[in-house]
Amino acid sequence: MGTETARIVFAGGGTGGHLFPAIAIADRITELVQNKMTVDIAFVGTKRGLEYRMRESLGYPLHLINVRGIARSLTLRNLLVPFILIGALVQSMLLLRKLSPDVVVGTGGYVSWPVLKVAAFRKIVSVLQEQNSFPGITTRRLAQRAERIYLGFERAREHLRTKGKIIVTGNPVRASVMNGSRSEAIKAFGLDPEKKTILVLGGSQGARTVNNAVLASLEKTQLPAEYQLLWQTGKRDYKEVTARSGRKVTGCALFPFADRMDLVYAAADLAIGRAGALTLAELTACGLPSILIPYPHAAGDHQRKNAADLVNRKMAVVIDEKDLDTVDLLGEAVALHRSERFQQMKRTITEWNHGRRPAADVIAEDIVNLICEVRKAGC
Incomplete structure (x- = not known):
């Protein structure tokens, strides 16, 4: 040129x-x-x-x-x-x-x-x-x-x-998002390096329904000692979630929004969140299996369709929002993480990332x- x-x-x-x-x-x-x-x-x-x-x-x-x-x-x-x-x-x-x-x-x-x-x-x-x-x-x-x-x-x-x-x-996906250091992430969020980390994503605006489901889950059951939460609440819900979560869980790091998503993903072993296209792309690029809760009022029901793509590839599981009242969300996350299905999901995501530009x-x-x-x- x-x-x-x-x-x-x-x-x-x-x-x-x-x-x-x-x-x-x-x-x-x-x-x-x-x-x-x-x-x-x-x-x-x-x-x-x-x-x-x-x-x-x-x-x-x-x-x-x-x-x-x-x-x-x-x-x-x-x-x-x-x-x-x-x-x-x-x-x-x-x-x-x-x-x-x-x-x-x-x-x-x-x-x-x-x-x-x-x-x-x-x-x-x-x-x-x-x-x-x-x-x-x-x-x-x-x-x-x-x-x-x-x-x-x-x-x-x-x-x-x-x-x-x-x-x-x-x-x-931004290259910087995929290059996070787990040790730096653990230090930045004050997490225990020996524990498995469940990441809760509310998106940049927060997802009140997801936050409430996690709070309800904490009220129903004690998170097993070998697990901890890394919880993006969104700015709108941060104060309320902090107040309501109280001492319900030890080893819980809450934050409203993160500029360093590379550290967020590097710290996590499993993610819970909505099914926005960017979230799914970043989770996949970072090798994270996920539990997805599609936003039911998205235009053209696109979040449900987005999530179906990952479910069909055996990279994620879906819980409908209407079922959250009867589901122990964190219990489901722990059960999934302990299963052979989770290991297969990780292998599938790794193969997917290696097989495409x-x-x-x-x-x-x-x-x-x-x-x-x-x-x-x-x-």
């Missing part, structure tokens, strides 16, 4: 589920083209999103637009959305004119829609990365204009109409090749 600079804009954020795949792809592109070409990468986000809170550690310039999603419940706020979207389209038009990208990469969330819409209008090549088994509304609406669509799950294909190329890659590698390589095609230049 000579001395010319390739420019890539990533549009996606709001939550970690949309932001972290974008970071994983951007990081891999940066590594891939090192000493071969110059690449300028920029992110587009909002002040409301996780990307703004992470702006100092993001590693890439962050450009802000004012946009918000539509509330699912009837609310007066939704009356303002059309006007906000018009403003976001104007901001995106000015931003893309300024940045002049070769490719726009959309990873979902409300922030990606106006940017990708303007990219299509300006005939800028766009690609989509869809994390879930049931594609989000942005992916479904803009699929026809995308040059590539990278899917986390094969079954998402049936919901898309596009002339672009669909590639099933799995979901990209990381999604971030596949996507990054394809985007670089796409830039070369756009510029009609050798790379």
Whole structure:
């Protein structure tokens, strides 16, 4: 590509589920083209999103637009959305004119829609990365204009109409997440290195139902002495869970949110959590079997479909939320960990990881090749 600079804009954020795949792809592109070409990468986000809170550690310039999603419940706020979207389209038009990208990469969330819409209008090549088994509304609406669509799950294909190329890659995971040190993790969370660790994940916003199920389980039974909990409660529930858990369990490390997910996963032997696409990708990449509790109100029931993929591969088990009142959740976790089934799950995940290329590698390589095609230049 000579001395010319390739420019890539990533549009996606709001939550970690949309932001972290974008970071994983951007990081891999940066590594891939090192000493071969110059690449300028920029992110587009909002002040409301996780990307703004992470702006100092993001590693890439962050450009802000004012946009918000539509509330699912009837609310007066939704009356303002059309006007906000018009403003976001104007901001995106000015931003893309300024940045002049070769490719726009959309990873979902409300922030990606106006940017990708303007990219299509300006005939800028766009690609989509869809994390879930049931594609989000942005992916479904803009699929026809995308040059590539990278899917986390094969079954998402049936919901898309596009002339672009669909590639099933799995979901990209940041390399840093997979390189945690167990000894560092044990020290950081004050855990016992001799005990097995059950990780409870509530996601960045927390999952109150999951937290309540774990609390109920602690009230029913004593956690065996050889086990301990590492519990991400989410910021919303942290104080309540801390107060209610009290002295019900020894060796329990609670935290609202972690910036170092590599340490969280490195400390764990088994995970309990929801079935968001990013969570499943990270658990699999880190070799962790899991008990999944799909969020029943997710769009298109995508969490249940996400979880079914891992269950079918014998990497996870599922407990329906409606059954939590009659299930001893921690008891189920301990029983699973002590079983031969758990050992088989670990072996299956290890074989799966060794048998396929990381999604971030596949996507990054394809985007670089796409830039070369756009510029009609050798790379």
